[in-house]
Amino acid sequence: MEFFLLLLTSGIAVGGVYALIALGFVLIYKATSIINFATGEFMMIGAYIFYSCTVLAGWPAIPSFLIVMAGAGLLGLLVEKTILRHMLGQPTISIIMVTIGLSSILMGLAEMIWSSQFKSFPALFPRAPIIIGDLIIRSNLFWGFVVAMVTVAIFALIFKYAKVGVAMRATAGDQLAAFSMGINVRSMFTLAWIFGSIAASIGGLIVGNIGGVQPNLGGIGLKIFPVVILGGLDSIGGAVLGGFIVGIVENLAGGYLDPLVGGGVKNVAPFVVLVIILMVRPYGLFGRKEIERL
Amino acid sequence: MAILEVNNLYLSFGGLQVLHDVSFSVNSGEIYAIIGPNGAGKTSILNCLGGFYHQQKGEIFFDGNNISHISPDRRAALGLARTFQNIALFRGMTVLDNIKLGAHAHLKTGLLGAALYWGPAHREEMALREELENEIIDFLEIEHIRKQPVGTLAYGLQKRVELARALAMQPKILLMDEPVAGMNAEETEDMVRFILDIQEERDLTIVIIEHDMRMIMDISDRIMVLNFGQKIAEGNPQEVQKHPEVLKAYLGEKREPR
Amino acid sequence: MRIGDFKESYAADEAVFSTTTSRFWLMVLFVLLAMFPFWAGEYLLYMANITGIAIVAALGLNILTGATGQISLGHAAFVGIGAYTSAILANRFGLPFLLCLPLAGLASAFFGVLVGAPSMRMKGLYLCITTLAAQVIFEFFFVHWESLTGGIRGLNITSPQIFGLDIGTEFGFYWVTLAVVVIAATVSRNIFRTRVGRAFIAIRDRDISAELMGINLFRYKLYAFATSSFLAGIAGCLWVNHLKSITPEHFPLHESIRFLAMIIVGGLGNILGAIYGAIFMTLIPEVLQTILKFFEGIFPQAMSFLFPLQTVVFGLLIVVFLVFEPHGLAEMWVRVKSYFRLWPFKH
Numbered sequence: 056m057e058f059f060l061l062l063l064t065s066g067i068a069v070g071g072v073y074a075l076i077a078l079g080f081v082l083i084y085k086a087t088s089i090i091n092f093a094t095g096e097f098m099m100i101g102a103y104i105f106y107s108c109t110v111l112a113g114w115p116a117i118p119s120f121l122i123v124m125a126g127a128g129l130l131g132l133l134v135e136k137t138i139l140r141h142m143l144g145q146p147t148i149s150i151i152m153v154t155i156g157l158s159s160i161l162m163g164l165a166e167m168i169w170s171s172q173f174k175s176f177p178a179l180f181p182r183a184p185i186i187i188g189d190l191i192i193r194s195n196l197f198w199g200f201v202v203a204m205v206t207v208a209i210f211a212l213i214f215k216y217a218k219v220g221v222a223m224r225a226t227a228g229d230q231l232a233a234f235s236m237g238i239n240v241r242s243m244f245t246l247a248w249i250f251g252s253i254a255a256s257i258g259g260l261i262v263g264n265i266g267g268v269q270p271n272l273g274g275i276g277l278k279i280f281p282v283v284i285l286g287g288l289d290s291i292g293g294a295v296l297g298g299f300i301v302g303i304v305e306n307l308a309g310g311y312l313d314p315l316v317g318g319g320v321k322n323v324a325p326f327v328v329l330v331i332i333l334m335v336r337p338y339g340l341f342g343r344k345e346i347e348r349l
Numbered sequence: 350m351a352i353l354e355v356n357n358l359y360l361s362f363g364g365l366q367v368l369h370d371v372s373f374s375v376n377s378g379e380i381y382a383i384i385g386p387n388g389a390g391k392t393s394i395l396n397c398l399g400g401f402y403h404q405q406k407g408e409i410f411f412d413g414n415n416i417s418h419i420s421p422d423r424r425a426a427l428g429l430a431r432t433f434q435n436i437a438l439f440r441g442m443t444v445l446d447n448i449k450l451g452a453h454a455h456l457k458t459g460l461l462g463a464a465l466y467w468g469p470a471h472r473e474e475m476a477l478r479e480e481l482e483n484e485i486i487d488f489l490e491i492e493h494i495r496k497q498p499v500g501t502l503a504y505g506l507q508k509r510v511e512l513a514r515a516l517a518m519q520p521k522i523l524l525m526d527e528p529v530a531g532m533n534a535e536e537t538e539d540m541v542r543f544i545l546d547i548q549e550e551r552d553l554t555i556v557i558i559e560h561d562m563r564m565i566m567d568i569s570d571r572i573m574v575l576n577f578g579q580k581i582a583e584g585n586p587q588e589v590q591k592h593p594e595v596l597k598a599y600l601g602e603k604r605e606p607r
Numbered sequence: 608m609r610i611g612d613f614k615e616s617y618a619a620d621e622a623v624f625s626t627t628t629s630r631f632w633l634m635v636l637f638v639l640l641a642m643f644p645f646w647a648g649e650y651l652l653y654m655a656n657i658t659g660i661a662i663v664a665a666l667g668l669n670i671l672t673g674a675t676g677q678i679s680l681g682h683a684a685f686v687g688i689g690a691y692t693s694a695i696l697a698n699r700f701g702l703p704f705l706l707c708l709p710l711a712g713l714a715s716a717f718f719g720v721l722v723g724a725p726s727m728r729m730k731g732l733y734l735c736i737t738t739l740a741a742q743v744i745f746e747f748f749f750v751h752w753e754s755l756t757g758g759i760r761g762l763n764i765t766s767p768q769i770f771g772l773d774i775g776t777e778f779g780f781y782w783v784t785l786a787v788v789v790i791a792a793t794v795s796r797n798i799f800r801t802r803v804g805r806a807f808i809a810i811r812d813r814d815i816s817a818e819l820m821g822i823n824l825f826r827y828k829l830y831a832f833a834t835s836s837f838l839a840g841i842a843g844c845l846w847v848n849h850l851k852s853i854t855p856e857h858f859p860l861h862e863s864i865r866f867l868a869m870i871i872v873g874g875l876g877n878i879l880g881a882i883y884g885a886i887f888m889t890l891i892p893e894v895l896q897t898i899l900k901f902f903e904g905i906f907p908q909a910m911s912f913l914f915p916l917q918t919v920v921f922g923l924l925i926v927v928f929l930v931f932e933p934h935g936l937a938e939m940w941v942r943v944k945s946y947f948r949l950w951p952f953k954h
Binding site for chain 3: 057145149156323327337338
């Protein structure tokens, strides 16, 4: 029973982090309908920027964190303005492939700048493990969860109440109508990429804090697909729910099945669950079936 | 003799009732028009007939068969063809390929036959080409654009290609959704001429949705008027033109002075 | 418009190589391809073989993704299934190469249908992610079903033979690869001359209208999955017989992405495009390697940049082609041809 609870809490904790990374994806998709396959790489760049600031330059954590946010925002801005601008109106496959190409570029550049060696940076959070009842949770996981949830909450509040958030939701709903209402749709796109990039990078910081940084850190970004498909591609709440589901499934499956098959279950289990759910509900748990007009 | 019979059709999307107890029948060989204000549900009827929308209640009989619940591709194979309000040509193909596609349900080549090609598949393709050229391409005067990708054609020609494709389906009934929308007087005349010629040569039944009143009154045998998803009138052009409900729907009611 | 293009029968009009000029160049191409192995060295033959294998796989993906519009991120897994099937049949049952080839194709086709069937109701991104799931799940089995696949060590096979002739050399294998490429390209072209190919394109362009025209979507999507995976399986069989060994590392997600890149850079839905794209994306890493070796004299550390540089260039090519030349190399080739056909006139 204890084992189960341990797996469950780890699952929830890591699920919170997945939710944050998925948020990076959802923010962009919500406003621009673009599927960003490079979300994982944005994550990775965020972690590397933090590494450079704290380890290579020796700066303290808080200013480094701010630089990460600025750097991520800049990256999102650049990507949107130079590449995605030109892809408006292109078919889905082209847009997916462009972001895949982008992920390759970022991964290669990261390796060229920082080499392929594993790097780590000083712990972000106090090291004392958190004790709840009989359970001991690693501090980096627990605090990472907290930071992730706080960030998601902040973004959710911005989206719900701040003027810019409402404007972005309007753009996501109907671009033409948003245009007519005086919303600068182009800026909304850029803003979406900036926000999405920042969200992903904070997720990258958390993940990097747990396990260090390598150019292929972005591989975790693949897991957000089960998360967003389960939670609905354009729902922030769904991303959170999806994150928890994936985190819990992953940990439970890994904990119980790994000894039977010799490992690797963690990475496969979310996808198996995904396929099963899609067979029953082809638009995901919360996705809306689009009524096509003829 | 009724070739198409629609009984008590109800269609809704969530809370939106699109069609409410619509019944009508179309006789073999006639030109039957469906008219009504925008949003009345005309295209939705065609979509139900085609099998794209699934009605909540109601039955559809075509050529003696109950097609209410069979899949769209099987309805097409039975001889139900259609053109679309917004042109639904396949942009990745030439005019000729689009038209050949219409004949899909009447061809037999399977995957293996296609892979091997020389032999039965080739013969089938050549026979198809010959038949299409003689029956349809010549008739609709589109020989000069056969090899062009459809995306490069003018609007009027695209509509004509769509008609050609529908004819390739060897239809027994042709459902046309606003065939002359967006056309000037000359183009409309051409299209009407084609429609009447087709109808006469092949003894085809035609169900047509249109807003061009002059055209509808000119060529239709019978007309059904739809408003807010309900049938409000049916009859020949003279009867429908004078019908009070129809006039109310199109022109509005006289408001009492305040 | 071609001048002097006069046909007297529909068959002549619809022929693939319909003019004397194109038939002439086709002959020239075949002669060059036949002479190639006699003057090319071991390295060039190796390159030709791996390019040929890539072409077969790309042709398969072109049918599913390029023509039918179903984005597949799992193509490498299907190539892997073909490779593993071929190796297992050769090792455990002693089946000769010529039998392994179609059987590998059928095994992949079977799994292709298995993946495609539940995906019937899914559209667009959801289908794409299902293929991603398939890729991840198959990779897992390649690694963990050790009794069958040899786990991370993979499988080795002995040099393949056809009727007693050893084809395990680069020279010998070249002829096999060439034959398979020609057959695969011909089959692809044939499919698009018939209603099956037209149905595929219709499904890509407007699947609802396609259904209303009488195309059974489920059946034809399955055909697309089956044909695509069949070709992938064939490519896999060639792969393992060429290298004589395979490991799960040969078929990761990145390889699926490489195949997608091939058909996009080449031109989606275009057979020639798939061929150009496969050649281009296979040769680029080699060209990069040659360039970096050249610079090694000046910057001794140049070679350590090879792998990440390849990654960056790979991504850059995809992005650049999609932004500037969305119809790919095939379109560029058409433009070049038109220019020369009209030269010295401009229009």
